[in-house]
Amino acid sequence: MSNQNKNELFHRYYKRWILMYKEGAIRPVTMSKYRMTLKWLIKLSPNLKVGELNRITYQQLLNDYAEEHERQTTMDFHHQLKGAILDAVDDNLIDRNPTRKAIIKGKTPREKKPKYLNQFELHKLLTQLDLAAEVNWDWFILLIAKTGIRFSEALALTPGDFDFSHQMLTINKTWDYKGKGGFLPTKNPSSVRKMQIDWQTVMQFSELIKELPEGKPIFVHGKDNIYNSTINNLLAKHCRKNELPIISIHGLRHTHASLLLFAGVSIASVARRLGHASMTTTQKTYLHIIQELENQDVDLVMRSLSSLS
Structure with a gap:
């Protein structure tokens, strides 16, 4: 990935990352989930820079997302971001892994509908x-x-x-x-x-x-x-x-x-x-x-x- 620097907006880094590593390598339905994660990233943290990612800023991002989503959906959001973040750590754009010990929260799940018949x-x-x-x-x-x-x-x-x-x-x-x-x-x-x-x-x-x-x-x-x-x-x-x-x-x-x-x-x-x-x-x-x-x-x-x- 080119033009990498710590001052790049994280959502722009993430967009390039999914295009580089996910586009064409995963099923379109899975790719659409990564694109949805990108949309939420832009909505929740439009000004967050790659170099500003630490445990506090990342946890805040997860908490903001969890306010409108159930815990399992928040976990999926976390996993879709984590791959890009770990690559940024490997490229020395982030000093330490901010996803370590992240706490996954979420809204109380809605009452589950029956999944099957007897x-x-x-x-x-x-x-x-x-x-x-x-x-x-x-x-x-x-x-x-x-x-x-x-x-x-x-x-x-x-x-x-x-x-x-x-x-x-x-x-x-x-x-x-x-x-x-x-x-x-x-x-x-x-x-x-x-x-x-x-x-x-x-x-x-x-x-x-x-x-x-x-x-x-x-x-x-x-x-x-x-x-x-x-x-x-x-x-x-x-x-x-x-x-x-x-x-x-x-x-x-x-x-x-x-x-x-x-x-x-x-x-x-x-x-x-x-x-x-x-x-x-x-x-x-x-x-x-x-x-x-x-x-x-x-x-x-x-x-x-x-x-x-």
Whole structure:
């Protein structure tokens, strides 16, 4: 990076830093988060210079951001700034690392909406779907509930991704619904996967898509924009009609994973099915379910041991 000096405004340094090190190296959706961090940096500290960054000025920046954001969002803001700041330290533009021992604050989180349905609720939802003879968004809802795939992965599915004779579904691409459309790579290499699908889904989809072109998306037609909110609103309408907790399409993914975990499927298998980069991601996301299962395991262990006497 050129023109580096301690008197440069920090937001200008940060803008050059993300263009140099992040542009083209990360997914556009992640890049947009760095750009949003830049906007907040300009808003909160427009006159802060690189050389003025110390533990006090940095903590003040975090505190100002935390006044309008929850703690987790403030943590993300901190991590997106930290990389640039550590590089400035390495380049001797800042004497000491100002991010060391930073305190992350934030507004009290809003009451969490339900993330997933239980087995009874999901069954009630699926039996009320309008599964017409031709492809519609209710088929889309059913498929995500049965597979746990991501919204963008489901949009990118083509008839050629189904191997009905082996009850397999291949996930190897996503659909650029936030941009101009078209196929994109998966979120990470681990997201490229083959997954087993149940015989009922095989029977339903083999009939539904038998006349559709092999290499074209099943759920995307023409050049119409597809919005996540449109499908979420449809799902919410179904939930209200059936007096169920209102969840999002992503909540169907959580529902799928939670049902597998409660059924005794291993974390490793669930992680592979969801396309997580590591089991750590799965463990963090479903920690509450894993803890509940561990409590059940303790009861099972105690019953087993007591029966030995």
